[in-house]
Amino acid sequence: MEKSRTIKTDVLVIGAGIAGVMAAIKAGEQKADVTLASCTKIFSGSSFYPGTWGFGLVGPEDKEDEKDFIDTILNVGMGMADKTLVETFVSHITEGIDKLRKYEVPLKEAEDKGAAEFIPCFDHKNRQWNGLLQAGAKEALSKQLEKNHINLLPDVEIVQCFKNKGRMTGALGIHREQGFIRIFCKSIIIASGGLGGLFKYRLNTDDVTSMGQYLAMEMGATLVNLEFMQMMPGYLNPCPKTVFNEKVFRYSEFLDCETKKSIFEEDGTDWERALNERSTHGPFTSRMYSKYVDFRIFRHCMKDERGVTVHYKDALKKNQPEFIKTYFDWLKEKKNLTIEDDIQLGIFYHASNGGIMIDSDAATGVEGLFACGEATGGMHGADRIGGLSTANGLVFGSIAGRSAAEYAKKLDIVETEMEIDIPVVKDAARWIERLRQLNFETAMIFRQDDQIRKTLAEIEEIEQKTKDSTTSMGTDEFSYEELKTSCRLRAILALSKGLNQAVLMRKESRGSHYRADYPETDPEYGKRIVLHNGQTEFEIQK
Structure with a gap:
């Protein structure tokens, strides 16, 4: 690690998922000199996770729907979401989706928009729904990064941040071949994803480390709602860490790996009701009767590392709704699995509802330090409506990019000593x-x-x-x-x-x-x- 290099930039963005990429593009559009760093490749993190068939991007149907959407998010959040952040969030989602279309990011719309399968998790009605297609998004957003002259730093792990007289002045990165990289900047945006790095079983790639939250805390920022997270079923075998489609709960049999008998033995629980309800949402929640399904699966995971065996019923094989057919088509193409194949299922950490506390300008309370995306907390609460993680990165990524660029315009770079x-x-x-x-x-x-x-x-x-x-x-x-x-x-x-x-x-x-x-x-x-x-x-x- 004896090699070293120095970079000077207006805005440093840490993390290259949808939040970090949008932050970099927006800051670049504000004529700031921007550097985008990722501990792995650009276009990474949960936004571009290879173990899922796509990402839903949900928003209000129209202006009139915004109030109901805000009220629903707050209700689902059970008092743990910040109302001001939620209002800011919802009021900017449509604008963000329009921005993606302007960037020519391909979005998939539902053919049957009124189908129950397209009601977001924990929501009570259909909303504006779009599927974000990973390959097309990478291509379109790459053009915007190039257009705005964003300096890309792939495979650089940011391990320290620095401030002088109360404001951010730079960061230290390490690279396998280049050694230490000293980055002097005027503002920093943390967009490094959630807390998946804290868990053995996680539906994340290994670059979701939790380092961003730690760096923010070390600089004096506050973290909020850490105890609230999304935990959901995923494959243990074959194709480990593949996301399970919750819509198929009601069409599946769940068997003990050893005895091959149903894990839902008669014990007074209404399993038909629980499984039907569990088919409406991906993450676990204690609010609903469906919790008994997760309890039973998790108990089996704790006693048997193989988890539980899932076998699909004939009723599903004969008639697949659009949302489910899309899933099985993807499984066949990407994982070489069909509806005839049994899988072993477990419970995984999936996403954080809490993180770095920010205000409606994506500011953390530390001068020159901003944050966005899943690294942050406040716009979600005890539970989160499906499709809002992508929307969160889209909205607050843009807000953070604008805020960090505006902040940087007022300052000069300060080259303070970076003590490693x-x-x-x-x-x-x-x-x-x-x-x-x-x-x-x-x-x-x-x-x-x-x-x-x-x-x-x-x-x-x-x-x-x-x-x-x-x-x-x-x-x-x-x-x-x-x-x-x-x-x-x-x-x-x-x-x-x-x-x-x-x-x-x-x-x-x-x-x-x-x-x-x-x-x-x-x-x-x-x-x-x-x-x-x-x-x-x-x-x-x-």
Whole structure:
């Protein structure tokens, strides 16, 4: 790691999913000099995840529908969403979709727009629905990046940020071949995705690390709603980490991998009702009767790593609705699987509803630091309507790009000394995997006091052990992998502690957060939990 280079730019964007790409393009359109960095390729993260057949992009049908959409998002969020952010969000979605069309991004519209299959998860009616096609989106948005002269930094892991006199001044990246990259800038946008890096089983690519949230927190930003996340079924085998289409729940049999018998034995649960209801939404929620389906699948995953076997019924094979047919056509083309093939299913982390706290200008409260996309929290709550993750990246990506560019216009670049401080931890990769296993056991579907406390105690032990095995870093003593993994461990440790503290504090069940020892929603906990300066606490009501 003895090589180095220096970059000067107005705006640095960290993360190259839909949020980061839109932020870079918008900042470029404002005539800012923009650098877009990704720890892997450009067009990455959950926005371009290869394990799904496409991404829904949902918005209000028209201006009159906006109020109902806002009210529904707030209702589904169960008091955990910020009303001002939601209003900003909804009022800009149509504009964002129009912008994609202007960029000639191909969007797939439903042939039967009124079909029940196109009602978004947790919503009560059909909305404006578009399918975002990955290949076409990459091609069209690449042209916009080139048109606006965006400097691309693929395969660069941003591991430190710097500020001077209270404002952001730069960041340090590492590259496998180029070594250290010092980036001096006027503003930074974090668009690095959700908290998938905290979990063993995740429907994300490995570049979704949680590093962005950690960097923001280190700079003084606040995190919010960490305990609320989307957990949903995915393939364990074959084609691991492929997203399961929830619309087929009612048409499927779920079998114990060992006995080949149904996992839904008679126990007083109305399984027909639960499966029908489960077919209306992808992520788990404790709000609905369908929760019993997730409970049963997750229990089997905990006792058998093979999960449960899924076999499709003849009724589905003979008659596939449009949304489901699209799914099986994609499976055949991309995964070489057909409706005749059985799969093994498990429960995975999928997406974060919480993250870096921002305002309606995508500002974090730290001068020169902005954030957007799944790295942020506030525009969603305890549950999130389907199709809004893509819309979130589209809307707040553009807002963050505009805000960061406008902020940068007022300033000069300040070339302060970048003191490289990367404590290298022996066996960092092993500790990361242990933390991911702990979070899977404790912070997924079932959450319970005694298990959470055990996990927090072990996190403290790991923190101490890693301190004991830390080596002070020289400039050329360690490899790229050692430096990268040690930085990721530092982030995962801090955020695992914050996540589990939030889970422990919320002694109730609310949306995606289910406490087995507190199964009911409690009005006393109708406040958001924030993480600031390493301290987790309930937000002070304004």
